[in-house]
Amino acid sequence: MTDIELTNFGATGMNEHAHDQLVSAPEQRVVKVLRKTPGLTRAEIAESTSMPRSTVSAAVRHLLESRVVEEFECADSTGGRRPTKLRVAPAVGNAFVAELGQHHARLGIASREGELLATDDIKIDIEIGPEKTIKALAKGWRRLRDEIPGALVSAGLAVPGPVDGSGHVVGAARMPGWSGKDIAGMLAQELAVPSVIENDARAAAIGEWNCRGRHLDSCIYVKAGTGIGAGWVSGGVAYRGSRGLAGDITHLRVQTDNPLPCTCGNSGCLETVASGAAILRRLGHLGSSISTTSQLVTAENSGDPQAVSLVRDAGIRLGEVLSNLVNFLNPVRIVLGGSMSQMSSLLAGVRSELYERCLPMCTEHLVIETSACGANAPLIGMSILDSHMPISQEGNH
Numbered sequence: 001m002t003d004i005e006l007t008n009f010g011a012t013g014m015n016e017h018a019h020d021q022l023v024s025a026p027e028q029r030v031v032k033v034l035r036k037t038p039g040l041t042r043a044e045i046a047e048s049t050s051m052p053r054s055t056v057s058a059a060v061r062h063l064l065e066s067r068v069v070e071e072f073e074c075a076d077s078t079g080g081r082r083p084t085k086l087r088v089a090p091a092v093g094n095a096f097v098a099e100l101g102q103h104h105a106r107l108g109i110a111s112r113e114g115e116l117l118a119t120d121d122i123k124i125d126i127e128i129g130p131e132k133t134i135k136a137l138a139k140g141w142r143r144l145r146d147e148i149p150g151a152l153v154s155a156g157l158a159v160p161g162p163v164d165g166s167g168h169v170v171g172a173a174r175m176p177g178w179s180g181k182d183i184a185g186m187l188a189q190e191l192a193v194p195s196v197i198e199n200d201a202r203a204a205a206i207g208e209w210n211c212r213g214r215h216l217d218s219c220i221y222v223k224a225g226t227g228i229g230a231g232w233v234s235g236g237v238a239y240r241g242s243r244g245l246a247g248d249i250t251h252l253r254v255q256t257d258n259p260l261p262c263t264c265g266n267s268g269c270l271e272t273v274a275s276g277a278a279i280l281r282r283l284g285h286l287g288s289s290i291s292t293t294s295q296l297v298t299a300e301n302s303g304d305p306q307a308v309s310l311v312r313d314a315g316i317r318l319g320e321v322l323s324n325l326v327n328f329l330n331p332v333r334i335v336l337g338g339s340m341s342q343m344s345s346l347l348a349g350v351r352s353e354l355y356e357r358c359l360p361m362c363t364e365h366l367v368i369e370t371s372a373c374g375a376n377a378p379l380i381g382m383s384i385l386d387s388h389m390p391i392s393q394e395g396n397h
């Protein structure tokens, strides 16, 4: 399977070469069953997994040695030595985390349970390629590391392109030179810790899930920034799809009289009309001096009529695409994140279009709101993926 079971933390893409605690298939099954039902004994694990008791004992011994699971209070017994209950140990240590954009990166150090301890923003151009980008990220991370006590034991990078189940960037138009390369391996080599990469919108959806107490019901998370992406989380699973493209709404076609060419080679894609870049382009044609997303946010927030109108229009186009997904998936919640979500006109446009186009039963209880963890969502998502690496290979089977 290539999807990410959040309840079991089956992250994929962790680079195995730098991993000195690789876990076997029986160990993965033990961790999975203990995540689902903490407090089982070895005998109960053997029963529920149908593995021989000797296999379970060996797996548990290694997991205890590597501190992936821990023993706690004794279970009742009818006599003799009382069997010990087991559970998955809280993740220890901190993670290097980052979200990479076209021209910037947000770096952080986070606990492996999802708490951000420090962040920094740096300018970077993704077109310089993965080797130089990773060197620049590492430099920024080392600066942060010096401020935060605690061991750094893993790294996670969210990227603005599709990532497949083997942890490779797949055909990302906005990331020339990145496709097919072992980015996680390069990170692992630079930082000397196990590393993982993930699509930024999916990482943000996972971060949002964590911020909401890990009880987020079916949710479409939209990352609206310079570009537009989305992630789909349902029933504790972040869906990746067969090639890593699940949730990618960037190139869904919208109705338009004058379809503009898109980076993907088609024309009339959502990104060409509803992204931050598309709004800035339209403002430029209208002779506006607004040329960056942050200037756009400031203008919209202060009620600039041109900015408000164009952002609301973008929200309507986004709502048009989302209405099809809402009718199909019937989610509980739509969450808007990314820099564009700081503009209320976007949310208003999305909301009005959804109510206009969707079946009333689909929108009756639909919650449409902005992100609970804001710009930090992808970083938090990456720290969570990292923290549960013991079963990270699961997705590669």
Ligand SMILES: [Zn+2]
Pocket: 250, 251, 262, 263, 264, 265, 266, 267, 269, 271
């Ligand atoms: Zn396109």
